[in-house]
Amino acid sequence: MGMTPRLGVNIDHVATLRQARGESYPSVVEAANVCLSNGADQITIHLREDRRHIQDTDVEAVRLVTKRYGKPLNLEIGCNQEIIDIAIATNPDWICLVPENRQERTTEGGLNLLDEKVFEKVKSTCETLKDKLPETLISLFLESDLSVLEKASQIKCDAVEIHTGDFARAHLNGEDYERYLSDYKKAQDFLESKKIGCHAGHGLTLESVKPLLEMKLFVEYNIGHWIICQAVFDGLGKVVSDLNQLFEGNQL
Numbered sequence: 001m002g003m004t005p006r007l008g009v010n011i012d013h014v015a016t017l018r019q020a021r022g023e024s025y026p027s028v029v030e031a032a033n034v035c036l037s038n039g040a041d042q043i044t045i046h047l048r049e050d051r052r053h054i055q056d057t058d059v060e061a062v063r064l065v066t067k068r069y070g071k072p073l074n075l076e077i078g079c080n081q082e083i084i085d086i087a088i089a090t091n092p093d094w095i096c097l098v099p100e101n102r103q104e105r106t107t108e109g110g111l112n113l114l115d116e117k118v119f120e121k122v123k124s125t126c127e128t129l130k131d132k133l134p135e136t137l138i139s140l141f142l143e144s145d146l147s148v149l150e151k152a153s154q155i156k157c158d159a160v161e162i163h164t165g166d167f168a169r170a171h172l173n174g175e176d177y178e179r180y181l182s183d184y185k186k187a188q189d190f191l192e193s194k195k196i197g198c199h200a201g202h203g204l205t206l207e208s209v210k211p212l213l214e215m216k217l218f219v220e221y222n223i224g225h226w227i228i229c230q231a232v233f234d235g236l237g238k239v240v241s242d243l244n245q246l247f248e249g250n251q252l
């Protein structure tokens, strides 16, 4: 029997809902609990410099939940000193380095390691993290481009998370996506030859993850936005029905 690929659930958008109202709910701790008690292999959160969803206290709280379940916490961060210091204090199982800019709606692509300045910054951040957190594994969020992956192999990292956003959008729009699959296969072969783990993330849904699973391309998938969106419709009927029952039991 083979190994089951790992499902990392990104719960950032539970915090997005909470921040939209400035209330204490929905709780990311409860979200982490529900995900882990229903088969998630890992919780992923992104502490952004602008704190638009996950807050510093969430990182601590979610860490406690993942520890209780003996499952990994994957903390996504940009190469920003303040955030790196929080990551070091948190000591997560995984750190995923991602590019970050304030204007973007979400992470828009992988780290551009072909840019010498970006390469040096990522390389030195990985060295600092490996020095301060010898137990923590590091992944780099990258495009599947082989010249980028070649640069990654010159950096001390344990895995690469391939940005699957463009593939996922093509799949969603019913466009041809075969070229992404062949790129991912090449990326997988290259990373395997360098003993670097091959993860995937961004934009994936129940449907678009299927061809990736069938081709056994990745050992780990981090999925967030679609899961939280689908959870709305898997739960909305029940919530309205519960309220309706209460109303029915309280005739005027």
Ligand code: PXP
Pocket (backbone or CB within 6 Å): 010, 012, 046, 076, 096, 098, 106, 107, 141, 161, 200, 201, 202, 203, 204, 222, 223, 224, 225, 226
């Ligand atoms: N992986 C990384 C590195 C990300 O930045 C994100 C989005 O924060 C995800 C995975 C999850 O993407 P999505 O929310 O589109 O499923």
